Amino acid sequence: MQFNSYYFILFFLPLTIILYFFLNRINYAFGKILIIFASILFYSWGRANMLVYLGVSISINYLFAFIIRRFHIRRKGVMAMPIVVNVGLLLYFKYLNFAILNINYILNKSFQFRNIVLPLGISFYTFQQIAYIVSIENGELESNELIDYLAYILYFPKLVMGPIIDPVDFVLQINQSERKIANADNIASGIKLFSFGLFKKVLLADTFAKAVTWSFENIDKLTAMDSMLLVLFYSFEIYFDFSGYSDMATGVSSMINIDLPINFDSPYKAISIRDFWKRWHISLTKFLTKNIYIPLGGSKKGKLLTYLNVLIVFLVSGLWHGANWTFIVWGGAHGLLSCLDRAFERIEERVFLPVRWITTFFCTSILWMLFRAESITQWKNIMCKILLMQDTSVSEGLIMHFKIAESSFMINILHLDFFNNSIRGFAMLIFIFVAMSICFIPENNYRNKYKIGVSSMITAAIVFAWGVLCLGSESTFVYFGF
Secondary structure, eight states: OOTTSHHIIIIIHHHHHHHHHHHHHHOHHHHHHHHHHHHHHHHHTTOTTHHHHHHHHHHHHHHHHHHHHHTTOOOHHHHHHHHHHHHHHHHHHHHHHHHHHHHHHHHTOOOOOOOOOOOTTHHHHHHHHHHHHHHHHTTOOSOOOHHHHHHHHHOTTTTTTOOOOOHHHHHHHHTOGGGGSOOHHHHHHHHHHHHHHHHIIIIIIHHHHHHHHHHHHTGGGOOHHHHHHHHHHHHHHHHHHHHHHHHHHHHHHHHTTOOOOOOBOOGGGOSSHHHHTTTBSHHHHHHHIIIIITTTTTTSSOHHHHHHHHHHHHHHHHHHHOSSHHHHHHHHHHHHHHHHHHHTHHHHTTSOHHHHHHHHHHHHHHHHHHHHOSSHHHHHHHHHHHHHOOOOOOOHHHHGGGOOHHHHHHHHHTTOHHHHHHSTTHHHHHHHHHHHHHHHSSOOGGGGTTOOOHHHHHHHHHHHHHHHHTOOSOOOOGGGGO
16 A cells, blocks of 8 residues: 555555554554554555565564573674574565576576566565664663564564664653643644645646656657756656655654654755765664664775775665666766765865756766666666767657646646746646756755644645545555555
8 A cells, every 4th residue: 555545645644543543542552553453464465475475573672672682692693693684584575586697697698597586575574673683682671571563563664665763762652641632733833834745746746757758768868958857857757756655654653643753854955965865864874874884984084084984884775775887887976976975074064055966966867877777787878878968959759748637727827828928848747847846946855744834734735635636546666666
């Protein structure tokens, strides 16, 4: 089940919230049990076989957590075992066939690929499992109750696509008595956030996604200008897709009185690659910093080892996103640029701020293409088309995906018929203008979630109704595949 479905919006979410607060009136444990069963239903909707893999992961990790806490084990070898098992399962399901492919290529062999079904959300819940185990090992969790553990791992607003929340923070919140009573302000802010996120996903991200899909289906026919627009459109697609999801996840959780950590903070306002990673997928950055960068020594062992540690973290981040060389190159490129940021930080501070911002946006957009390209060769071909600039026309097939009912409605209501009839691709330009305005001007929705006024709630009601009317067929989030 996904957030952008009629079933979730009109049935699952309101019923879950009502039952959650009702059951908490009887017994707090009943509320947790509801969260667990609702999360299982959310996760297994249409794909019940996924529960087998999730169940195995939960059983193994809770057993390790129980043994470590019950017998006060502090031997590094034993404490490392559950982390090794988690990483091993992730490597098997996500990367075994990728390894076989490269072994066959390098050694000229013909090993058969395995028929492996990638468990839904394995990248996210594996990291959540590791976070829980580490907290148990460090003695950060006061208790190891099974019901709290299940609620933490299965909590549906963050189960499949994050954010990665600290287990201590979550367990503390879900056991606070004041959070067991429905809060009108939290429900209002949650509805507002969810509405804005839904609008971003179904109107902006999905529209840009259709243009991007058309471009890749006609990749050999693209002009240089088409290729430039493709880079821009995919940057907008992944931005509004992840931003929309983050808003919806935070909004849903807010209605349940659980605060999820900020995971998205206007990343296209970043003025350096390091700044970008303080804004994009913040919870992943913090997790990798805490569990890889710092244990490797962080920045305490000299510049050379610091740069090496940074590169390792970003290569892990790239590989975590997907089993393809495109993701590894993407991670390595971000790691290299982050090292250059560190090396030339003082020089960069003297550069005109808009130049730093434009450079950062350009670099991240170019590298995003590696996420979408089927191979590094395909990515290089797109970049070459842009560099050669042999044809600056825009294909009609690309423009037509922006001629939708919503853009026609806006053109009519704002009396822009003259411009629409006079300027080719005017609807496309409107989408670009709206996307850039949202990316670069307002403060992030997370930071404004408690600013509830008449105007903001009216706006939320309008965009919610607009988003529901635009739903059509359920579309998949970009991070859903990670």
